[in-house]
Amino acid sequence: MWLIALKASWRQTFTLQIRYLFNFLSAIITMSLVFLLMFYGVRAVGAGALDLGGTLDGLFTGYIVWMIVLNGYQDLAFNVATEAQTGTLEQLYLSPVGYKWLAFFSGSLNALISLAMISVITAIMVLTTGQELHLDILSILPVYIGVYIQAYGLGFVLGGLALMFKRIQSFFQVVTFGVIGLFMIPWSKYPWAKYLPFTMGQHLLQEIMMKGMKLTKVQGGHLAVFAVVTVACFVVGWGLFALAEKKAKSMGLLGQY
Amino acid sequence: MPNPRYGDSSCYLEVQGLRKTFIGRKRKVEAIKDISFCVAQGEMIGFLGPNGAGKTTTIKSVLGLVRPDSGTITVDGIDCAGNPREAAKRMAAVLEGARNTYWRLTVWENMQFFAGIHGVCAAKDKEYFEYLLETLRLQDKRNTEVRNLSSGYKQKTAVACALAKKTPLVFLDEPTLGLDVESSYELRAALKRLQSEEQRTIVVSSHDMNVIQDVCNRVIIISNGRVVADDSIDDLLSLFRTRNYKIVVSKNAYMQHPESLVTEISQGFSQADINETPDTVEIAVGFTNPFEIYDLIKTLSDFRVAIESITQEQVDLEKAFLEIVRRENGVCG
Numbered sequence: 249m250w251l252i253a254l255k256a257s258w259r260q261t262f263t264l265q266i267r268y269l270f271n272f273l274s275a276i277i278t279m280s281l282v283f284l285l286m287f288y289g290v291r292a293v294g295a296g297a298l299d300l301g302g303t304l305d306g307l308f309t310g311y312i313v314w315m316i317v318l319n320g321y322q323d324l325a326f327n328v329a330t331e332a333q334t335g336t337l338e339q340l341y342l343s344p345v346g347y348k349w350l351a352f353f354s355g356s357l358n359a360l361i362s363l364a365m366i367s368v369i370t371a372i373m374v375l376t377t378g379q380e381l382h383l384d385i386l387s388i389l390p391v392y393i394g395v396y397i398q399a400y401g402l403g404f405v406l407g408g409l410a411l412m413f414k415r416i417q418s419f420f421q422v423v424t425f426g427v428i429g430l431f432m433i434p435w436s437k438y439p440w441a442k443y444l445p446f447t448m449g450q451h452l453l454q455e456i457m458m459k460g461m462k463l464t465k466v467q468g469g470h471l472a473v474f475a476v477v478t479v480a481c482f483v484v485g486w487g488l489f490a491l492a493e494k495k496a497k498s499m500g501l502l503g504q505y
Numbered sequence: 506m507p508n509p510r511y512g513d514s515s516c517y518l519e520v521q522g523l524r525k526t527f528i529g530r531k532r533k534v535e536a537i538k539d540i541s542f543c544v545a546q547g548e549m550i551g552f553l554g555p556n557g558a559g560k561t562t563t564i565k566s567v568l569g570l571v572r573p574d575s576g577t578i579t580v581d582g583i584d585c586a587g588n589p590r591e592a593a594k595r596m597a598a599v600l601e602g603a604r605n606t607y608w609r610l611t612v613w614e615n616m617q618f619f620a621g622i623h624g625v626c627a628a629k630d631k632e633y634f635e636y637l638l639e640t641l642r643l644q645d646k647r648n649t650e651v652r653n654l655s656s657g658y659k660q661k662t663a664v665a666c667a668l669a670k671k672t673p674l675v676f677l678d679e680p681t682l683g684l685d686v687e688s689s690y691e692l693r694a695a696l697k698r699l700q701s702e703e704q705r706t707i708v709v710s711s712h713d714m715n716v717i718q719d720v721c722n723r724v725i726i727i728s729n730g731r732v733v734a735d736d737s738i739d740d741l742l743s744l745f746r747t748r749n750y751k752i753v754v755s756k757n758a759y760m761q762h763p764e765s766l767v768t769e770i771s772q773g774f775s776q777a778d779i780n781e782t783p784d785t786v787e788i789a790v791g792f793t794n795p796f797e798i799y800d801l802i803k804t805l806s807d808f809r810v811a812i813e814s815i816t817q818e819q820v821d822l823e824k825a826f827l828e829i830v831r832r833e834n835g836v837c838g
């Protein structure tokens with residue numbers, strides 16, 4: 249049953265992705281354009297104006313992490329919100345595999361698709377700005393997966409909210425920009441910012457992609473923080489989602505009542 | 506088929522003492538107050554009740570989409586609260602007013618997906634999927650995206666997806682709601698055919714008695730969150746049929762005191778509805794006691810009128826249903 253369900257879920261996710269190819273392509277174009285605007289904007293004003301890790305490097309990796317976060321949390325939260333409204337969510341809940349596992353199945357494939365998309369955008373970013381990047385895949389991938397899992401935790405929280413309160417997609421936009429704020433907190437002034445979601449991921453990515461450091465050479469303490477934050481984000485998100493699920497079932501909110 | 510009773514081994518689905526009150530942000534709604542029933546394997550049973558009666562809430566409680574406040578639900582002997590995963594393996598549903606399918610996927614892709622997440626592999630069960638497509642007349646549409654189909658076809662796709670899971674128990678909540686007459690008939694015909702060919706247990710809910718009367722053999726009438734009747738459709742109808750008569754007599758030369766006939770009958774049988782034409786008198790009367798008809802016949806024979814016809818008034822389920830709901834509400838206040 250599990251294998252068949254996994255196959256079915258991947259096939260469906262992939263097919264839908266193809267059907268929505270236009271959205272996929274337009275996302276690549278907008279995301280690239282937004283970056284270029286920011287890049288040249290910041291350069292014109294002077295890099296010091298925005299403290300994104302101090303330099304334009306920060307903008308680069310900050311933007312990449314931001315895209316990972318966006319893809320990660322939107323995948324789940326957006327699906328819950330729209331499927332609750334269209335009425336396919338209840339059908340997913342009828343599956344003996346369980347909704348959380350189905351979300352995990354399609355989420356794993358979506359993580360791959362997002363990786364492809366972000367790679368393309370990164371390539372466009374590199375080509376248009378002439379920025380040098382170190383592409384040590386073996387070091388980047390674990391950070392990507394970690395950040396994606398953190399984002400999934402956020403997605404679970406927002407997905408839970410979407411179960412309780414319908415039509416909160418506009419609130420997601422606010423969150424999207426709120427995430428940017430996280431990267432702007434300078435660690436030198438506020439050392440606790442290290443322990444926030446996503447920030448350590450951005451720091452690690454900067455070390456790897458900009459300074460050409462290997463993941464194994466990164467400060468051990470930072471890796472530990474990254475790992476702990478990743479697990480914490482996911483567990484908290486999962487837990488809150490389970491709670492929201494329970495509440496939604498008791499209030500009869502899985503459908504579009 | 507006699508009604509299966511609680512605790513009966515022939516009960517495939519057993520619901521007992523189900524209650525649910527929704528506590529909304531503004532107010533409390535007692536959606537179901539006390540619902541118990543039992544469905545045998547292979548039965549096609551109807552849930553009939555006006556809007557807001559609690560049909561959908563009952564169905565969703567069984568499916569695990571709504572958590573009831575109290576009551577027990579067993580499917581195939583499995584306690585749904587204790588072992589939801591095992592119970593889920595045995596159930597599929599088309600839910601009311603929802604899309605139930607992905608509009609950007611084709612009919613076939615939807616069937617493949619929904620069967621898949623229930624552990625049924627389309628590639629292995631191709632023949633069965635073809636059978637469903639044929640029965641529901643969806644063959645030509647298999648590669649059409651659902652968003653491009655008419656509402657009748659959309660609904661049939663949803664039904665196909667639910668059936669493709671090959672579960673022994675299937676719920677169809679208001680399957681004909683919003684369909685045009687033709688699509689509704691077609692869907693009903695397909696359901697009847699499926700039922701006769703596969704012996705699945707199917708629960709169809711509707712507020713439209715014609716739908717239930719057409720496809721089900723037994724009906725559970727729900728009103729105000731309670732079961733108010735649970736019987737085979739034939740028995741339910743005969744309950745009403747035996748007591749309602751329409752008698753037509755013709756006025757003729759032998760008739761004595763034709764002018765007092767009407768008065769006499771309307772005094773003797775206050776519940777009678779009398780309709781006089783130049784040549785005939787039509788008497789429609791419902792007896793509470795079946796022997797009262799003899800009194801009426803006697804009165805008619807005293808007047809020496811010729812009886813043209815006596816017919817048992819054809820009650821349809823609609824009348825029976827309205828009557829039951831009316832009585833029940835009278836009792837409950």
Ligand SMILES: Nc1ncnc2c1ncn2[C@@H]1O[C@H](COP(=O)(O)OP(=O)(O)O)[C@@H](O)[C@H]1O
Pocket residue numbers: 499500501505527528529534535536537554555556557558559560561562563
């Ligand atoms: N999620 C919900 N929250 C609050 N009230 C609800 C909810 N779902 C249903 N109800 C109310 O419960 C009652 C029964 O509804 P429902 O089960 O949908 O009836 P039916 O399917 O027979 O039309 C109605 O009064 C309805 O307004």
Ligand SMILES: [Mg+2]
Pocket residue numbers: 557560561562601678679
């Ligand atoms: Mg309903």
